[in-house]
Amino acid sequence: MALLPAYKDFSGRSRPPNAPSGRFSKFSSLPIGRGCIAQLYQPETVTPENIAYTVTLLRNLLSASDSWEENDGDFEGEGFYDAVVRLFKDDEDRDGEWARESLVLWDT
Secondary structure, three states, rough: OHHHHHHHHOOOOOOOOOOOOOOOOOOOOEEOOOOOHHHHHHOOOOOHHHHHHHHHHHHHOOOOOOOOOEEEEOOHHHHHHHHHHHHHHHHHHHOHHHHHHHHHHHOO
């Protein structure tokens, strides 16, 4: 499952807690660039919105687009994001088992 490792990378969970933020140059031990957005928000648990954000980023990375585009051809980014969040919200309206199990899996 490529989504879970990607989320851990995007959220900073794949690094040790005391690791400096940013990317690293192969020529230096100093970070370059800025850290991931999760370092700003420091989420405690995974939410449907975190998963939707990750899936939307991955969709863009796997597309043929050279840069970030909210709407890319027939793809509409906001609608896609909202549809992923709705998968979780709609399941909560039923028995919620799939949503709960999925969030627990992503939170480990």
